[in-house]
Amino acid sequence: MPIQDEQSLDQQRKGAPVLAPVLSARTVLRRFWPIARRERRWLILGALLMIVAAGCDTAAVWMFSVITDQALTTGNLAAFWTPALEWVALVTVSGGLVFGGQYLIARAGERFLLRLRDRVFAHVQQLSPDFLEKRKHGDLVARLTADVESVEALVNSGIVETAISLLTIVFFVAGALLLRWELALAAFVAVPVFALVAKKFSRRIGVVARQERAYHGELVAAVEEDLANVAATRVYNRQATEEKRLHAHGLRWMRTKLSLAKLGALYAPSVHLLETVCVLSVIGLGTWEIAQHRMTLGELFAFAAFLGYLYPPVQSLGTLTLTVAAASTGSARLIELLDAKPTVTDAPGARALHGVRGELRLERVSYHYPDTPQWVLRDFSLAVHPGELVAVTGVSGAGKSTIAKLLLRFADPDCGAVRLDGIDVRALTQHSLRSAVALLPQETPIFHATIADNIGYGRHGATMDQIVAAAEAADAHAFIAALPDGYDTVIGRNGYGVSGGQRQRIGIARALVAEAPVLVLDEPTANLDELSARRVVEPLRRLAGGRTTILITHDPALVAIADRTVVVSEGQAVTGTVAPAKPPQWRTETLWMPRAGQLW
Ligand SMILES: Nc1ncnc2c1ncn2[C@@H]1O[C@H](COP(=O)(O)OP(=O)(O)OP(=O)(O)O)[C@@H](O)[C@H]1O
CATH class of the missing domain: 3.40.50.300 (P-loop containing nucleotide triphosphate hydrolases)
Structure with a gap:
């Protein structure tokens, strides 16, 4: 997809931001995933550690149930120590695994980022000076910095966190089903509602994020231009004009960022409300089950704990849709740049010149x-x-x-x-x-x-x-x-x-x-x-x-x-x-x- 120079420049002159084309997260991933090749095994190892940590947390929830039923409800302190120590051991192991997993994932992400930036910069070096002169330098700077980072967010969050969240969900769902499948099914009714809410939010966030990226590029371009022309600004006494121009760019950017923050802030309480309704329904149902002597208090506690562990990854899957929606915009801007073809390239079999006479x-x-x-x-x-x-x-x-x-x-x-x-x-x-x-x-x-x-x-x-x-x-x-x-x-x-x-x-x-x-x-x-x-x-x-x-x-x-x-x-x-x-x-x-x- 070549950059549409004439249209972009015309828009830039009129002050309208150049919006990146809309690309699906899958397209973006397909494009950048190969660059992460050398990091993949570390990403996979990191994800595995996080998943084993989730397994430890699931086992720890069982300990909670055991302590409640064998020590808490009976008042038997002797029955407390063994499960308590096992619980501590599980949490310690899980902590170590989370540390290792998170570090490996962050390291892989940063190395990917470095490689990607190198690659984009090498490509930009191939483009003709005329092509680069035509574009606002600040916008190019924004593409080479912030937009590169958004790709990392996409590859990291998009793939690794999705995998971790999904597998963690599998653990806790299995735990909850084993514990009490009827109750588990009742609790899972909320999952499609979560998905629906997340989808609605991510669509809106995608739209605003495109504007946000474009306004950011405009702002960086304006700052760069102002710094380069500071002498002319003073000579013609145009400081106030430039300050106003910069303020206008900053204001536009601030407004879109606030819209993004508002959407993010609205999403969290909406999901929290859903969660609360679910947990209360489960407790209501559980109380009835206990009254019918089909469930112990410890089992109900453990079940509630499973739900407590289950909802964060479900919620994070929803947030991921939002992150991915925002990040794919930055990635699209980068792809636009990467797709600009150098007008001059080495011909196949091009030869080096030695001993030049100079004719x-x-x-x-x-x-x-x-x-x-x-x-x-x-x-x-x-x-x-x-x-x-x-x-x-x-x-x-x-x-x-x-x-x-x-x-x-x-x-x-x-x-x-x-x-x-x-x-x-x-x-x-x-x-x-x-x-x-x-x-x-x-x-x-x-x-x-x-x-x-x-x-x-x-x-x-x-x-x-x-x-x-x-x-x-x-x-x-x-x-x-x-x-x-x-x-x-x-x-x-x-x-x-x-x-x-x-x-x-x-x-x-x-x-x-x-x-x-x-x-x-x-x-x-x-x-x-x-x-x-x-x-x-x-x-x-x-x-x-x-x-x-x-x-x-x-x-x-x-x-x-x-x-x-x-x-x-x-x-x-x-x-x-x-x-x-x-x-x-x-x-x-x-x-x-x-x-x-x-x-x-
Ligand atoms: N990147 C460009 N895109 C389109 N037209 C261009 C571009 N660069 C130069 N031109 C046009 O090509 C013509 C020749 O430009 P060029 O810069 O080679 O002239 P020049 O003889 O070096 O001029 P000067 O003496 O003013 O530097 C001019 O009409 C100019 O407007």
Whole structure:
């Protein structure tokens, strides 16, 4: 079931939550149960321990009957000790079994949760960046966290607790039937009524839970967006608007959670009332039986105790229906995500690339984005020789960044081919392609980690010497060394603690560490002021030295360092040249090209 992007996005814009599709608990279980394979034996062992514990409790109830009839009603203290000690022994054993059983079940549940989250995250990593950008990040976060947990609740509660409750019920029903079958049958009349009540509640809870999950996703998305845009909020004095927006989301979520709590709270007393009616009917019937000398007081007590033990698992079976109804909603949201197909995958038999020369070719490439009919590139061809630095320029929206996406296989062309060293990149493994092609985007992504970690991110196992050498070549060493903690300085996720220019130089150092033979630089100076932009020109030239480089840029100072310039116009490549840069007016220089004329 693919995610319906357009509809979802439209709903999101209008503020309506995206409701998960309705899936039956069986569908959800069938989907996730295989992931629990390695945990199954522990779950089964845990359940067995719990069932044996229920057997001990049943035997303990017999002790109650024996004590009542042999010691309590006769006043014979000597008859008290043996059954009393046996009772204590049974309760001790049962306690140990419950401890072991509960621990094993919890452990299996947590391990399942960990494996499931890993799997979902690995899947999300395969999805195209465009797909993820389109969705609200907060909603994705909610799916990867809270919704994953709901699957665990479903698998754990849905299967294990149902099994335990059912088998416990069997024990106590057998005990009650053996004790007094007529009375037992009278007591069991209530069971279908329990089931009916539980069904009614679970249906309503299912509806509210869908809303609750969706509103939760909306709230997390709003928080995430607000945190990411906190500066813009302040600059435009929109704190009050954002607070109101967040409050509205919180209020909506709170109301649905209250509806859920109300349903849960109504369910418990309804069931309790039913239980009380049943127990009183049994006591009434039992009193009559005792009067007819067909039953002893001890037997009646034991019978009432059986009922006392019997109703909790019956009640818990009912609550399980409710838990499962709520949990299956979260699971459905996860399934939606898991069913989103990656647009780019490794072809069967895809090969790794070794000893890359760096010859790059786009051959008659045509491409349009999946949800738009217009072609971005049409019959676009470009050949870049090993070690050549080609500047790609053109008006905004011409398709330059799309070329970068195709080179890195974030998308595949609809027609034509992208070739590296003569091999269609679709025949290569994505891993080997991306080891060969490094990307430096407009704004270097920064992780909340030390500067050394951020630079070393370019290559697995990069040594400190390699990191420092790269930073020196990227003209970043001086500013890093001047920081109190040097390379160990932790920088925030959005580059907090470093300027835009420093951030780009960290990005250049990262690309240098990667030692990729092919580089794609996507407007590396676009977000920088003039001074910072000029400061990265030399490091960029060093980075490009000896590597095949596609330099997407509007910046004449960067165009000037290229061996050749290609202008993208109307989805095709046109050869152009640029007037020499004359700082400080270089940003307003004109680009000459055969067809498009003046661009800036
Ligand atoms: N994910 C997307 N889905 C649909 N259309 C897209 C997507 N990304 C880009 N486009 C469209 O494709 C066209 C080319 O976009 P692209 O980002 O490649 O242009 P660009 O030349 O790099 O522009 P700029 O110089 O402003 O960065 C634009 O019309 C843009 O609106």
